[in-house]
Amino acid sequence: MNDDDIQQIFFVECDEALEATEAGLDACKAGTHDDETINAIFRGVHSIKGGAGAFGHEALQAYTHCFENLLGDIREGKVELGGDLVDLLLLANDLLRVHVEAARGAGEAPDDVELMKRLEQARPGAEPSPQAQAATTGADAFPDPLDDLDALLDELAAPEEDRSQDASSQSAAQLKTVAEPETEPEPDPWLIHIRPRAGGMANGSEPLLWLRDIVALGGECVLCDTQAIPPIDRLDPEQGYLGWTYRLPGRVERAEVEDIFDFVGEDCALAFDDDPMPTVDVPDEPQSTPAPSPSVASSSAPDDATPSPVASAPTPIPAIPAPAPTKTAAAQSASTTPQTSQSVRIDLKKLDKLIDGVGELVIAQAMLTQRLENESFAHIEELAMLDTLVRDIQEHAMAFRAQPISSVFGRVPRLLRELAGNTGKHVKLDVSGETTELDKTVIERLSEPMTHLIRNAVDHGIETPAERTEVGKDAEGTLTLAAEQKAGRIVIQISDDGRGINREKVLAKAIKNGLVDADAELSDDEVNQLVFAPGFSTAAQVSNISGRGVGMDVVKQNVKELGGRITIDSKPGEGTTFTLALPLTLAISDGMIVQVGDQSLVIPLAHVIESLRPNRDDVKGLGTQRQMLNVRGAFVPVVSLGAMTGAQGMVSEPCKGVLVLVETESHGRAALMVDAITDQRQFVIKSLDAHYRSVDSVAGATILGNGKVALIVDVDFLVQSSSGTQGIAPSCGELVDAA
Numbered sequence: 001m002n003d004d005d006i007q008q009i010f011f012v013e014c015d016e017a018l019e020a021t022e023a024g025l026d027a028c029k030a031g032t033h034d035d036e037t038i039n040a041i042f043r044g045v046h047s048i049k050g051g052a053g054a055f056g057h058e059a060l061q062a063y064t065h066c067f068e069n070l071l072g073d074i075r076e077g078k079v080e081l082g083g084d085l086v087d088l089l090l091l092a093n094d095l096l097r098v099h100v101e102a103a104r105g106a107g108e109a110p111d112d113v114e115l116m117k118r119l120e121q122a123r124p125g126a127e128p129s130p131q132a133q134a135a136t137t138g139a140d141a142f143p144d145p146l147d148d149l150d151a152l153l154d155e156l157a158a159p160e161e162d163r164s165q166d167a168s169s170q171s172a173a174q175l176k177t178v179a180e181p182e183t184e185p186e187p188d189p190w191l192i193h194i195r196p197r198a199g200g201m202a203n204g205s206e207p208l209l210w211l212r213d214i215v216a217l218g219g220e221c222v223l224c225d226t227q228a229i230p231p232i233d234r235l236d237p238e239q240g241y242l243g244w245t246y247r248l249p250g251r252v253e254r255a256e257v258e259d260i261f262d263f264v265g266e267d268c269a270l271a272f273d274d275d276p277m278p279t280v281d282v283p284d285e286p287q288s289t290p291a292p293s294p295s296v297a298s299s300s301a302p303d304d305a306t307p308s309p310v311a312s313a314p315t316p317i318p319a320i321p322a323p324a325p326t327k328t329a330a331a332q333s334a335s336t337t338p339q340t341s342q343s344v345r346i347d348l349k350k351l352d353k354l355i356d357g358v359g360e361l362v363i364a365q366a367m368l369t370q371r372l373e374n375e376s377f378a379h380i381e382e383l384a385m386l387d388t389l390v391r392d393i394q395e396h397a398m399a400f401r402a403q404p405i406s407s408v409f410g411r412v413p414r415l416l417r418e419l420a421g422n423t424g425k426h427v428k429l430d431v432s433g434e435t436t437e438l439d440k441t442v443i444e445r446l447s448e449p450m451t452h453l454i455r456n457a458v459d460h461g462i463e464t465p466a467e468r469t470e471v472g473k474d475a476e477g478t479l480t481l482a483a484e485q486k487a488g489r490i491v492i493q494i495s496d497d498g499r500g501i502n503r504e505k506v507l508a509k510a511i512k513n514g515l516v517d518a519d520a521e522l523s524d525d526e527v528n529q530l531v532f533a534p535g536f537s538t539a540a541q542v543s544n545i546s547g548r549g550v551g552m553d554v555v556k557q558n559v560k561e562l563g564g565r566i567t568i569d570s571k572p573g574e575g576t577t578f579t580l581a582l583p584l585t586l587a588i589s590d591g592m593i594v595q596v597g598d599q600s601l602v603i604p605l606a607h608v609i610e611s612l613r614p615n616r617d618d619v620k621g622l623g624t625q626r627q628m629l630n631v632r633g634a635f636v637p638v639v640s641l642g643a644m645t646g647a648q649g650m651v652s653e654p655c656k657g658v659l660v661l662v663e664t665e666s667h668g669r670a671a672l673m674v675d676a677i678t679d680q681r682q683f684v685i686k687s688l689d690a691h692y693r694s695v696d697s698v699a700g701a702t703i704l705g706n707g708k709v710a711l712i713v714d715v716d717f718l719v720q721s722s723s724g725t726q727g728i729a730p731s732c733g734e735l736v737d738a739a
Contacts, residue, residue: 683702
């Protein structure tokens with residue numbers, strides 16, 4: 001792994017930290033936060049600062065340091081977290097996101113001078129930090145003694161007699177050389193002794209970053225303790241052998257230094273001023289059994305630098321070194337216990353290749369099954385085992401790509417804040433079902449239509465506070481986001497409690513634009529669907545939010561490309577609900593293969609309830625063009641799949657074919673009439689748009705076991721388009737009567 005790969009991991013971690021920080025700030029805005037929420041926000045900004053310093057992004061590091069200072073004061077209770085301060089922190093987090101994008105290479109670093117001043121002014125009597133001053137003057141924010149390992153290597157190359165000097169005596173000598181202040185007296189400088197332990201490199205920690213943070217506070221290294229370095233044949237690269245003593249200006253408070261090591265825990269031992277340098281907790285012999293190690297550790301260091309066993313292992317950030325034999329044992333136990341990784345970062349391209357490979361495996365398995373059936377080997381045990389294994393592989397592979405929809409819902413609060421600033425409308429967000437999972441590809445392509453729908457709801461749907469108060473509503477509007485898995489699909493609802501769709505106004509604008517005839521009679525649903533027409537908008541004037549008639553057209557197109565459908569339910573004065581029905585995945589699914597005349601079609605199994613061959617008394621005529629199937633006392637419409645698809649030679653009598661009872665999202669149940677059911681298996685979804693063009697009533701295509709291409713039926717569209725317009729053959733009962 002090279003530096004670029006490591007830096008890419010850093011940017012992924014930045015995205016995660018930004019999302020966590022924004023979620024925490026949203027909780028603060030809503031008043032549902034606690035101390036752990038503040039700590040999580042602080043950790044997110046602190047982790048970005050550490051990585052920024054490691055990769056030389058000085059502007060990002062300077063800004064995050066200023067941001068972190070204010071968060072530290074809030075965490076310590078020095079600053080009260082009020083509404084105005086939360087708004088400032090949200091603004092600071094938005095600018096931090098821009099900083100990260102600039103570090104990634106997407107543009108120049110933003111102008112953060114004014115916001116950094118505001119962050120500094122929000123602190124109680126704090127002077128501008130060195131980082132803020134550096135940002136305003138263009139000077140380097142950090143000196144470069146620790147920009148690389150050269151300084152450390154120089155220390156290692158020093159003569160043995162120079163390195164064997166007593167730490168405390170040399171530190172005292174360094175203190176005597178401090179120059180007298182030129183102006184007003186400053187508090188006396190003080191010392192900190194730092195000893196990273198074996199876990200210092202675990203979990204992405206980097207001791208060098210801690211030292212850089214010390215330097216950023218004005219610290220000066222006065223000693224690098226190398227006495228614990230063993231011979232090369234006993235060197236363990238995972239152990240910590242080096243220790244450092246830094247002299248810090250008196251103006252620097254100890255709490256500022258402790259913040260640097262706040263989340264390090266036992267991975268680093270600290271001591272202050274005249275306290276001795278913490279010792280190395282490693283056994284003399286690698287093969288020896290770990291034991292309480294004060295005596296072992298003390299034997300590995302010279303007598304003049306070895307403290308008593310009681311003070312050998314201070315707590316991570318002590319004011320006074322505490323007795324630590326048990327601490328030392330605990331630290332050794334932690335360092336010797338194997339740490340199991342809970343997650344692995346995988347490049348999405350590699351995951352896509354895996355999914356493609358699994359898809360081809362499914363096709364190959366179907367072809368093999370077809371071949372064996374032709375050779376009369378359809379029921380061999382090995383074939384059933386292969387089918388089970390392929391299904392397990394497919395399910396596990398698809399689970400890799402599954403992500404909670406909260407990654408999309410989590411961006412909405414930030415969008416609402418922007419809209420509130422532009423429209424003056426304050427909207428409360430209500431979210432449910434954010435843990436519902438669906439394919440990562442669907443999530444990525446869902447962000448844009450969700451953004452347009454939310455902008456439309458706030459700008460057109462929700463009234464101004466004055467208008468809402470006048471009609472007896474709460475001045476603050478409500479936007480509801482809900483997600484659930486239903487019938488093998490993900491159903492997402494975006495609802496507002498606004499004014500609803502003014503259908504008279506929509507119809508009048510559509511007639512004016514020539515979208516419909518002046519004498520056209522449209523149902524409420526058909527009028528609602530006009531808002532998706534290209535270029536259609538009822539906005540009085542174009543704004544930076546809406547008015548160009550582009551957004552809703554984009555929504556419908558994107559949802560259609562995902563193999564989904566979108567419906568509108570609107571009540572004047574009460575609000576509007578947009579319902580998106582999307583597939584769980586765009587790769588592999590289960591389906592029922594049916595024969596309709598000369599065509600083989602696939603019905604997604606998620607829609608199928610049951611299949612049956614009706615009796616003559618189960619099918620009843622409705623008018624001259626419709627037939628209804630009696631299913632245990634409930635009547636559902638019969639749809640001829642062959643007639644809808646133009647198949648040749650299909651069965652025309654329901655009693656001679658098979659009726660597949662299906663469930664749709666918005667049109668209830670229906671019975672699809674087919675000739676026969678030939679198989680039920682997994683199928684690989686191939687996009688028809690990519691190889692041909694979009695076709696109504698077709699959700700995609702797949703390759704069958706015999707190598708032929710079969711179309712995947714869009715059940716919702718077929719049932720919707722057949723209502724009232726589909727001609728069906730006479731029922732079995734009518735044929736008997738006619739005979």
